Amino acid sequence: MLILQQRFAMYILLRVYEKPGIYKKEAVDEDAGAMGAKYETLAKLIDAGLIVEDEKKYVHNKKPLFLTETGLKVAEHLKSIHEILPSSECTSREYK
Numbered sequence: 001m002l003i004l005q006q007r008f009a010m011y012i013l014l015r016v017y018e019k020p021g022i023y024k025k026e027a028v029d030e031d032a033g034a035m036g037a038k039y040e041t042l043a044k045l046i047d048a049g050l051i052v053e054d055e056k057k058y059v060h061n062k063k064p065l066f067l068t069e070t071g072l073k074v075a076e077h078l079k080s081i082h083e084i085l086p087s088s089e090c091t092s093r094e095y096k
Contacts, residue, residue: 003048007034008041010078013067016051017075021064024053050074 003009008028015027028038042065045051050071053063067075 003041003044003050004074006041006044008038009045012038012042012045013050013071013075014078014082016065016067017072017079020066021054023062023064025062027065045071 004013012027016022019026024042028035028042042051046053049068051065052068052071054066055063
């Protein structure tokens with residue numbers, strides 16, 4: 001799946017995995033990286049069916065994000081890979 005090679009894809013997937021229901025802005029606004037690239041990658045993750053925006057819980061221009069069943073499986077595998085890597089490489093920040 002080419003989306004996982006997209007810049008910030010693993011970072012965003014892991015952020016949503018770590019905090020289900022995180023708002024879109026929070027999922028991409030954690031650091032000073034390229035915001036446009038992060039929002040573009042988020043849109044691609046949604047299009048790929050790995051993340052979904054919950055329209056029912058939409059509040060004041062904030063949309064919570066959740067992993068789909070497929071997204072959850074992918075994130076769990078990424079997490080298990082991170083457990084094998086040295087601790088300095090195990091945070092979502094390392095995959096921006």
